[in-house]
Amino acid sequence: MGTMGRPREFDAEKALDKALDVFWRNGYEGASISELTHAMGISPPSLYAAFGNKEKLFRSALDRYAEVRKQLWQELMKEPTARAMMARLFERVIDFYAEEGNPNCCMLVKGTMSSGDCGELLAQHLSAKRAESETMIVERFRQAKANNELPDDIDPEDLARYYMTVLEGMSVRAAGGADRKELRNIADLAMRGWPGK
Amino acid sequence: MGTMGRPREFDAEKALDKALDVFWRNGYEGASISELTHAMGISPPSLYAAFGNKEKLFRSALDRYAEVRKQLWQELMKEPTARAMMARLFERVIDFYAEEGNPNCCMLVKGTMSSGDCGELLAQHLSAKRAESETMIVERFRQAKANNELPDDIDPEDLARYYMTVLEGMSVRAAGGADRKELRNIADLAMRGWPGK
DNA sequence: AGCGTTCTGTAACGAGCGCTACAGATGTAC
DNA sequence: GTACATCTGTAGCGCTCGTTACAGAACGCT
Numbered sequence: 001m002g003t004m005g006r007p008r009e010f011d012a013e014k015a016l017d018k019a020l021d022v023f024w025r026n027g028y029e030g031a032s033i034s035e036l037t038h039a040m041g042i043s044p045p046s047l048y049a050a051f052g053n054k055e056k057l058f059r060s061a062l063d064r065y066a067e068v069r070k071q072l073w074q075e076l077m078k079e080p081t082a083r084a085m086m087a088r089l090f091e092r093v094i095d096f097y098a099e100e101g102n103p104n105c106c107m108l109v110k111g112t113m114s115s116g117d118c119g120e121l122l123a124q125h126l127s128a129k130r131a132e133s134e135t136m137i138v139e140r141f142r143q144a145k146a147n148n149e150l151p152d153d154i155d156p157e158d159l160a161r162y163y164m165t166v167l168e169g170m171s172v173r174a175a176g177g178a179d180r181k182e183l184r185n186i187a188d189l190a191m192r193g194w195p196g197k
Numbered sequence: 198m199g200t201m202g203r204p205r206e207f208d209a210e211k212a213l214d215k216a217l218d219v220f221w222r223n224g225y226e227g228a229s230i231s232e233l234t235h236a237m238g239i240s241p242p243s244l245y246a247a248f249g250n251k252e253k254l255f256r257s258a259l260d261r262y263a264e265v266r267k268q269l270w271q272e273l274m275k276e277p278t279a280r281a282m283m284a285r286l287f288e289r290v291i292d293f294y295a296e297e298g299n300p301n302c303c304m305l306v307k308g309t310m311s312s313g314d315c316g317e318l319l320a321q322h323l324s325a326k327r328a329e330s331e332t333m334i335v336e337r338f339r340q341a342k343a344n345n346e347l348p349d350d351i352d353p354e355d356l357a358r359y360y361m362t363v364l365e366g367m368s369v370r371a372a373g374g375a376d377r378k379e380l381r382n383i384a385d386l387a388m389r390g391w392p393g394k
Numbered sequence: 395a396g397c398g399t400t401c402t403g404t405a406a407c408g409a410g411c412g413c414t415a416c417a418g419a420t421g422t423a424c
Numbered sequence: 425g426t427a428c429a430t431c432t433g434t435a436g437c438g439c440t441c442g443t444t445a446c447a448g449a450a451c452g453c454t
Contacts, residue, residue: 005400006450027311029226033442043403044443050401054442105310112373113302114224114311127373161370161379162386169366173358176309176324182358189359193390202430203420230412240433241413247431251412 012050015040019051020061025103027114028058028122059125065107066129073136082144083194086163090187093167097174097183105175109168134164154195166190209247212237216248217258222300224311225255225319256322262304263326270333279341280391283334283360287384290364294371294380302372306365331361351392363387 018039022031033054037044051057076092079085097104111126141156150159170183215236219228230251234241248254273289276282294301308323338353347356367380 003400004398004452006402008401009450030311032440034440045404045445046402048443109369110310112369113307114227123373130373155382158382158386162383165366165370165383166363167366168369169362169364172306172309172365172369173362176320176327185352185355186359186362189355189392190390192392193387195386195389200430201422201428203422203432205431206420229410231410242415242434243432245413 008046008050010040010042010046015042015050016057016060016064019057020064020107023058023061024065024107024110027110028054029114031058055122058122062107062111062125062129066132070132070136073133077136077140081147082141082149083191085140086194087187087191090167090191093170094180094183094187097171098180103175104177106168106171109171110175130164134160137163151195159195163190205243205247207237207239207243212239212247213254213257213261216254217261217304220255220258221262221302221304221307224307225251226311228255252319255319259304259308259322259326263329267329267333270330274333274337278344279338279346280388282337283391284384284388286360286364287388290367291377291380291384294368295377300372301374303365303368306368307372327361331357334360348392356392360387 018041019036022036022039025031026035033044033047036054036057037047040047042050047057051060072092073089076085076088079088096102097106103110108126108130112123112130115123115126137160138157141150141160144150145154145156150156166186170178170186173186174183215238216233219233219236222228223232230241230244233251233254234244237244239247244254248257269289270286273282273285276285293299294303300307305323305327309320309327312320312323334357335354338347338357341347342351342353347353363383367375367383370383371380
């Protein structure tokens, strides 16, 4: 069997990327089907046949966003020290938020704040995605502690949560119009507070 | 002239407080007129006669939110040192975010992330409100620097922006389900990074 | 060729949105 | 009392939302 019937005339992955862009910019509720179909270059029935419905499409877009982000972060974990890793992560994130083409925010943060009542399950999905990134940092910090890079009274989980919080705060600032310089100042002060032995 | 015609049968301030609660919990787009009127205990025409339209109602609710918040913060500025002020501010904000009845977030942060295309002017209004709070901290830090509480190479504006960012990040975490203990850990690490001389 | 399967666009569904026309109710001014 | 001004609820406006019925088009299979 396999490929029976009329084949689809659009690239599902490219269409998903377009949908991701719309969701990222407007949030879940702010993105309408008509705007999505227009950006994706397909008609509503094609969208529903390929992605189920609006919520499933959002989840797919979210998975794609998280996947790309995870891949970018993964590289940084190889930095020789946890401190260097964190400094580079700040740089990366600043570039990401300040980049012209992008919406100036993290999609996961935006989704968390604007999910509202649009589905408790959706909020859980978002929470899980954020936790994935945080876990990467936790593990890097555990490794750092084993290497004696961190004071004894610092819990890797707490420290990871703290720096994730700063990053999430920076996303709010960026969405509010903060420029590259302001973001860099924030990152500098965060790194200045790095726990000394 | 003055009071001609039939007098209104509801308390406009109490109705505004109810509207604030709905907007706070659901955001601007997520709050429907029917939900608002139901919570406020009035009918749509009364709402429009008293508050203009949905956007103006939101702005009024926002002003009220910011006013209360500003008043709470103002007290803390009297703390003897900037460091003590900041520590107390963290406590206050944690209580605020962890309080049962409240939505677990800052309305200004939520509004900033979920405004989307619902009006550029609205985003500016939100931005101005956030700036007001930040200015309070900047001035307290300026005063602290004059008192030699802060290192020479620390700019009060930068430091205020940094701590505001942490607070905004904490709002994101709280919205994502963080409990009091997690928030306290974040605040502790932020205060641990307080710039030493 | 003919059939079954799947994709395509058009066009529309019911529901909810923000908002308001309207008529009745309730106050002041004369 | 009569006239005017304002608030009140009902009922509905036009619109957009997410979603789908439907008919036609494009493929593999026999």
